[in-house]
Amino acid sequence: MPSDTLEAVSEIRELSYAEAVREALAQAMEADERVFLFGEDVGVYGGAFGVSGDLVHRFGKDRVIDTPISELGIAGAAVGAAITGMRPVLEIQFSDFVTLAMEQLVNQAAKIRFMFGGKASVPMVVRLPGGSGTGAAAQHSQSLEAWFAHVPGLKALQPSTPHDAKGMLLAAIDDPNPVLIFEHKLLYKTKGHVPAEAYRVPIGKAAIRREGTDVTIVGSSIMARKAEAAAERLAGDGISAEVIDLRSIRPIDFTTIAESVRKTHRLLVVYEGVKTMGIGAEISAMIAESEAFDFLDAPIIRLGGADSPIPYNPVLEKAAVPQEDDIVTAAANLVRRGEA
Amino acid sequence: MSAEPMSADQKPNQRPELAALDDATVAQALTRMHLIRKFEEAAEASYMRGLIHGTMHLSIGQEASAVGTTLPLEAHDYILSTHRGHGHCIARGAEPKLMFAEFFGKETGYCKGRGGSMHIADVEGGNLGANGIVGGGLPIAVGVGMSIKAQKNGRVCMVFFGDGASNEGAFHEALNMASIWKLPVVFVCENNKYGMSMDIGRAMAVANVADRAAAYGMPGHCLDGNDLAGVAAVAKLAIARARSGEGPSLIECKTYRWRGHSKSDRNLYRSKEEIEEWRNQDPIRRLEDELKAHDRFDAATLMKLEEDAQRDIDAAVEFARACPDPDPKDLTRDVYAL
Numbered sequence: 001m002p003s004d005t006l007e008a009v010s011e012i013r014e015l016s017y018a019e020a021v022r023e024a025l026a027q028a029m030e031a032d033e034r035v036f037l038f039g040e041d042v043g044v045y046g047g048a049f050g051v052s053g054d055l056v057h058r059f060g061k062d063r064v065i066d067t068p069i070s071e072l073g074i075a076g077a078a079v080g081a082a083i084t085g086m087r088p089v090l091e092i093q094f095s096d097f098v099t100l101a102m103e104q105l106v107n108q109a110a111k112i113r114f115m116f117g118g119k120a121s122v123p124m125v126v127r128l129p130g131g132s133g134t135g136a137a138a139q140h141s142q143s144l145e146a147w148f149a150h151v152p153g154l155k156a157l158q159p160s161t162p163h164d165a166k167g168m169l170l171a172a173i174d175d176p177n178p179v180l181i182f183e184h185k186l187l188y189k190t191k192g193h194v195p196a197e198a199y200r201v202p203i204g205k206a207a208i209r210r211e212g213t214d215v216t217i218v219g220s221s222i223m224a225r226k227a228e229a230a231a232e233r234l235a236g237d238g239i240s241a242e243v244i245d246l247r248s249i250r251p252i253d254f255t256t257i258a259e260s261v262r263k264t265h266r267l268l269v270v271y272e273g274v275k276t277m278g279i280g281a282e283i284s285a286m287i288a289e290s291e292a293f294d295f296l297d298a299p300i301i302r303l304g305g306a307d308s309p310i311p312y313n314p315v316l317e318k319a320a321v322p323q324e325d326d327i328v329t330a331a332a333n334l335v336r337r338g339e340a
Numbered sequence: 341m342s343a344e345p346m347s348a349d350q351k352p353n354q355r356p357e358l359a360a361l362d363d364a365t366v367a368q369a370l371t372r373m374h375l376i377r378k379f380e381e382a383a384e385a386s387y388m389r390g391l392i393h394g395t396m397h398l399s400i401g402q403e404a405s406a407v408g409t410t411l412p413l414e415a416h417d418y419i420l421s422t423h424r425g426h427g428h429c430i431a432r433g434a435e436p437k438l439m440f441a442e443f444f445g446k447e448t449g450y451c452k453g454r455g456g457s458m459h460i461a462d463v464e465g466g467n468l469g470a471n472g473i474v475g476g477g478l479p480i481a482v483g484v485g486m487s488i489k490a491q492k493n494g495r496v497c498m499v500f501f502g503d504g505a506s507n508e509g510a511f512h513e514a515l516n517m518a519s520i521w522k523l524p525v526v527f528v529c530e531n532n533k534y535g536m537s538m539d540i541g542r543a544m545a546v547a548n549v550a551d552r553a554a555a556y557g558m559p560g561h562c563l564d565g566n567d568l569a570g571v572a573a574v575a576k577l578a579i580a581r582a583r584s585g586e587g588p589s590l591i592e593c594k595t596y597r598w599r600g601h602s603k604s605d606r607n608l609y610r611s612k613e614e615i616e617e618w619r620n621q622d623p624i625r626r627l628e629d630e631l632k633a634h635d636r637f638d639a640a641t642l643m644k645l646e647e648d649a650q651r652d653i654d655a656a657v658e659f660a661r662a663c664p665d666p667d668p669k670d671l672t673r674d675v676y677a678l
Contacts, residue, residue, distance in 0.1 A: 036490070062490070068520070073513030076479020077486060080497075083468060084418070084487035103510070107473050108480065115459040116469060117452030118674030152675050176677035 013196060018051045018188040020162035021127070024169040025052070025089065027198040029059050032087060035173060038065035038074065039091030039127075048093045049129050049188055075101035075126070079109050079178075082124040087173055094140045095130030095182060109178040110153030121176040125169070131184040131222060131272055132321050138309035141317075143273040145182045145221075149250040149282075155179040155203060156250045158221035162192040164247055167201030175203060184222040184272075204251035208260070212242035214335050215266040218257055218283060220246035223270045223322065230327035239335050249279055257283060258292040265297040266334050272321045275304025298337045303330050354634050357569035361411075363636060366627075367645060369411055369568055373403040373624050374649035376427040379436055380599075382653050383426070383443060383457075387603065391444060391661065396457045397424040398599040401566075404623030405530050405593035406431040406500075408571025412579050413498060418466045418484050420477035420499040423458050424530075424597070425470030428500055432467055434460070436653055440660035448663040454674065468497075474535075475501055475508035478527070482514050485523030485588075496582045498526045498575075504535025506549045515556040515590065522587035526578045529592045530565065536601045537609040550592035558588050565593025566623040569630075596621070 015023065028035045037059075042052040043066035056064040067074045071092060078088040092098050098105070109122050132141040148156040155177055159165040165183065172179035209224060210231050217227040224245035231241035242260050246252065261267050267287060269280035280302035287293055287300060303322040311317050353359075361369070380398045387396065399406065406427035410419065413432070421428040429439060434450070442449025442460055450460050461469035468484065471477045481499035488495045505511055506529055518525045529549045533540055546552065553560025559581070561574045571593055578589035596618035600607055607615070631637045 034490075068513070068516060070513035070517060072510055073479045073482060073517050076476075076510065076514070077483035077517065080420075080468075080480035080483020080485070081487045081490075082483070083463065083480075084484050086483075086487045086490060088483070088486075103473060103476065104479055108471075108476055112469065113677055114674050115451060115455040116461045116463060117450070117454050118677075119451070120461065120463045120469075121677040123677075152672075155676075 012193060014191045015162050015194040016189050016191050017162045017165050017183070018049060020166040020194045021051050021169055021183065022053050022055065023194070024166040025055060026058065028089070028170060028173045029063060031198065034085065034087040035089065036063040036065065036086065037089045037091065038067055038077070040067055040069055040093045042066060042091050047091060049185060051127075051188070052091070071097050071100035072104060075104035076108065078124045078126065079104055079112070079122060082122045082178070083112065083120050087123055089125045089127065089173065092126060092128045095128035095144055096139050096142050098128055098144065105148070105154070105178070105180070106151055110151045113177070114153060122178045123176045124178050125172045126178070126180045127169075128180060128182050129185050130182050131186060132310045132317055133186045135312060135314060135317065137312040141310035143182070143271070143305065145180075145249060146273050146278045148180050149252075149279065153178070154250060155248070157181045157203065157248045159183070159201075159247060160187065160221050160224040160245050162190065162194045164201050164207075166194055167199050168203065168247065170198055171200040171203050174200065179203070182221060186222055187225070190225070201247070204248050204253055206247055206253035206256040207245045208242065208256065209245050210241065210243040212240040212264065214240045214264055215268060215331050216242045216244060216257070216260040216264045217268045217270060217327065217331060218244045218246060219270040220249060220279075221272070223272055226322070226324045227270055227327055230324050230331065233324075233328050234331055237332065239332060241331055252282075254286050258287065258290055261287055261292045262295045265295050267296070267300045268303065268327070268331050268334055269300065270303045270322050270327055272305050274307060275302055276307055278304050280304050298334050301330050301334050303327060355569065357573040358630060358634070360573060361569060365411065366631065366636070369407050369572070370624070370627060370642070370645050371649055372407045372431050373568070373627070374646050375436060375652065376403045376406060376430045377624060378649050378653040379426055379430060379439070382657050384599070386443070386657060393445060394456050395602045395604070397602050399424045399427040399597060401598040401618060401622070402530055402532060402595045403427060404568040404571055404627070405528070405565040405595050408568045409498060409526075409528050409575040409591065409593070411572045412576040413496065416466060417495050418468055418497040420468050420481050420484070420497065421470040422477065422500050422502060422505075423470065423472055423474070424502065425460060425500070426457070429460050429462070429467055429470070432465065434462055434465065434467065436656035437659040440656045441663045444660045444663070445665065446660060446663035447666045452674075453666045475505035475510040477501065478505065478508075478510045478514035481525050481527070482517045482523060485518055485525045486521070488524050489521070494583060496524045496526060496579050498528060498579070500528045500530060502535065503529060503531040503533065503540045503549055504538070504543070506552065507535070507543055515553070515558065515588070518588040519556045519558050522585060524582040524585070525588040526575070526582050527588060527590045529590065531592050531594050532597045534601070534609065539609070548592055550590055553590040558590055560590045560592070562592045563594065565595030566621045566626060568623060568627045
């Protein structure tokens with residue numbers, strides 16, 4: 001059922017992104033005893049970003065499990081629990097630490113179903129707080145989601161709103177495949193409408209956040225929010241920008257992007273991960289290979305993270321990833337170029 | 341042994357480890373050891389005949405470890421295996437014909453030809469898969485243990501790995517977690533002395549992998565891995581401990597692979613004498629000799645077990661050769677569950 005229908009019957013209620021994630025976890029654990037949450041400091045500490053909060057008091061230590069600092073081990077434990085009938089939800093404290101767990105996610109979780117000829121499934125969810133903007137420097141600020149979008153067998157999500165954070169987590173827990181959810185740390189405190197009941201946001205369907213006619217801006221996670229703010233400013237300059245929130249980068253909703261490009265004739269892709277070999281390259285290539293290419297009036301522009309580790313200094317840190325001003329400037333240049 | 345001939349009623353008592361195994365159990369164990377040996381030999385022969393397209397890791401010489409450790413498992417228990425995993429599958433009752441079909445890349449194989457030698461699994465039968473990554477199964481066993489505990493289903497998970505895997509971080513993370521949570525897991529290290537070419541003596545600063553159990557607060561058992569009865573006796577204790585909720589154990593089976601690491605191995609790192617020395621410790625012959633010495637089985641009966649195994653393996657190869665290849669249109673069929 002479309003989530004819009006449910007929203008209509010739900011009272012208007014605002015939650016933060018972190019609260020929305022916690023509500024999804026609680027509802028999933030209430031509904032299904034196979035679901036459990038585990039990770040570093042998710043118990044009485046409440047999670048490094050306060051996402052698990054009081055869940056340990058509501059569901060007990062057997063279902064909200066503090067683990068040793070063993071990212072490879074806990075990722076493998078999620079795989080083992082998933083293939084034997086559980087629905088584990090693993091929190092990797094900072095998404096950067098997933099580098100320690102790559103073996104289990106890439107070699108095991110992603111491939112077990114395929115390697116076993118479809119005779120097993122790995123229904124596990126990994127939540128990964130990521131992104132820059134908190135002064136945490138190079139090893140606690142990365143956006144590594146494109147790595148996982150490169151791996152067949154995995155799904156990679158980047159919800160941008162509290163509504164989607166809840167609905168996509170519930171959809172991910174239902175999904176019979178390994179699903180990684182990248183939660184931007186700067187979004188945790190943002191608020192938005194979240195229906196109280198359990199609902200699902202379908203995986204692999206982009207959302208058109210704002211309709212427009214002059215340029216398509218595609219982003220996900222925090223970049224979708226920045227693109228929306230930029231579009232508002234562009235409207236003041238007489239530029240009508242269409243904003244597409246990808247929500248999911250594997251699977252990716254190419255149809256919605258292509259349809260928008262056919263309408264606006266211009267494409268700007270914005271992402272926080274390093275620009276080179278990133279999400280923008282894939283989207284640009286998909287357009288270039290499709291008949292939507294014939295509708296372009298200007299070259300595609302990618303706005304991505306700098307070819308640099310994330311720096312500590314706040315001025316440098318801001319300079320390392322696309323900001324709202326950069327999106328406004330790039331979109332305006334693109335529209336002018338298309339008109340020239 | 342006494343040099344004096346003894347009459348039947350004067351024979352020395354059997355070791356308690358062997359006496360604990362009744363004739364039917366011993367016959368089953370011998371059959372499985374023969375099946376493993378014949379499977380590996382047929383695999384090698386098939387490779388030479390060009391019937392196999394990929395590589396393989398043969399476990400000839402290690403049969404007592406695979407069969408002895410799994411002998412006390414119950415039907416619903418789980419195992420996780422390694423790249424040298426054919427023996428573990430057979431020890432748990434896998435059908436050689438479906439294994440060969442997988443090995444030959446056929447649609448009828450255990451994994452529909454998608455996995456091959458290194459990924460044979462039979463999830464419904466409790467075999468959660470061989471693994472191409474050294475130490476890959478160890479953290480997975482922790483999660484299986486968590487499932488068993490949460491579902492209170494009384495099962496046990498036995499996870500195999502080699503001496504090389506005990507130097508992976510995954511080993512340490514997994515043993516630690518299994519122990520702090522008292523999970524029903526039995527860790528079985530098949531120490532065949534070499535991680536590919538690296539001698540364990542050069543790769544590890546302690547004498548035995550089992551010594552490492554102390555660091556994780558669990559029992560460590562260092563065994564003659566070519567002694568079927570001895571391995572089975574210790575495995576029985578470790579399985580019982582796991583099942584009763586007391587926690588995991590680490591069993592180290594010291595054994596030897598007669599063949600090289602894989603098909604590319606030229607044995608440059610070990611001597612012919614060393615290989616010969618271990619061939620003289622053949623786990624199958626040792627068990628047969630002991631059974632004959634105690635008059636539990638006569639030579640004809642033992643011969644028949646071996647011949648039956650050979651016939652089963654020959655039939656399995658013929659079955660697999662006749663099976664259909666997968667259709668390329670189904671390439672991506674099983675990437676995602678729907």
